[in-house]
Amino acid sequence: MRKIAYTSIVFLVLACSFAGVVFVIESTYLMDAGKTSIIHIFPNHDDLPEDDFAVSVANIDTNKKLVDMVDRLINKKDIFTGIDSIDGIQSLSKKEKKILSFRLAQEFYLRHEYKNVIQSIENLSIKERIQNNTQFMYAYSLSKSHHIYDAIDQYAFLVRHNNNSQGATINLALLLKKSNQCDRAIPYFLKASAISSGRKKAKSLAGLATCYHKMKKYEKAITHFKKSIEYRPNASVVWGMLANSMLETKRPYETVLDAYNKSIALDPK
Numbered sequence: 001m002r003k004i005a006y007t008s009i010v011f012l013v014l015a016c017s018f019a020g021v022v023f024v025i026e027s028t029y030l031m032d033a034g035k036t037s038i039i040h041i042f043p044n045h046d047d048l049p050e051d052d053f054a055v056s057v058a059n060i061d062t063n064k065k066l067v068d069m070v071d072r073l074i075n076k077k078d079i080f081t082g083i084d085s086i087d088g089i090q091s092l093s094k095k096e097k098k099i100l101s102f103r104l105a106q107e108f109y110l111r112h113e114y115k116n117v118i119q120s121i122e123n124l125s126i127k128e129r130i131q132n133n134t135q136f137m138y139a140y141s142l143s144k145s146h147h148i149y150d151a152i153d154q155y156a157f158l159v160r161h162n163n164n165s166q167g168a169t170i171n172l173a174l175l176l177k178k179s180n181q182c183d184r185a186i187p188y189f190l191k192a193s194a195i196s197s198g199r200k201k202a203k204s205l206a207g208l209a210t211c212y213h214k215m216k217k218y219e220k221a222i223t224h225f226k227k228s229i230e231y232r233p234n235a236s237v238v239w240g241m242l243a244n245s246m247l248e249t250k251r252p253y254e255t256v257l258d259a260y261n262k263s264i265a266l267d268p269k
């Protein structure tokens with residue numbers, strides 16, 4: 001016989017008292033044959049990638065001819081269809097064509113036109129993209145265009161080149177977690193938490209804890225959710241996930257309920 005746990009009733013009463021709260025209860029706290037299903041709280045904004053790219057063209061040579069060409073091409077419909085036949089392109093040197101590609105990619109990135117970013121620089125080498133500060137935006141654009149596994153590969157190249165790339169390391173870990181590869185994500189979350197501070201450190205620790213929860217290593221999850229909260233005490237979703245992990249380890253219901261209450265109280269909506 002199914003029996004609704006009294007903690008569920010308390011939680012539901014509290015939840016209903018907050019008008020406009022955007023929590024989604026995926027499953028009610030039930031006790032059935034000794035199995036406890038947890039309450040999931042969404043959305044988790046910690047799953048959003050870091051946008052660390054700062055447009056920097058200091059290391060890219062330029063001239064008025066190329067600037068004018070970018071201005072002329074950027075609003076052209078179907079820009080990559082027959083681009084070589086566009087007036088002026090054929091007269092460019094090989095080096096100038098590469099510079100034009102980087103310039104176009106940067107402009108498209110600022111406009112959030114990620115598919116055009118990809119088309120602008122996908123045929124250039126990884127070395128060239130790294131040298132011209134466009135590898136991050138390439139990987140980010142792949143991710144935003146739902147090419148998850150390609151984005152993982154490109155972030156991995158960047159992280160190997162630059163061990164201190166916080167955004168790339170965090171995004172790589174997030175994508176690995178998203179693709180159910182927590183065993184691969186954990187080392188990157190650990191690395192990200194070691195080289196970052198503040199919000200990014202908190203985000204890395206929360207991602208690490210989420211992976212431990214998925215792997216049913218609930219004590220480790222609790223430890224790292226708590227560490228994340230130390231750096232970002234107002235993160236409502238992290239409080240909710242901490243409560244879920246504590247629920248799995250049969251913590252006293254008052255402790256679990258307190259974490260849920262904090263999650264609800266901190267929700268900005």
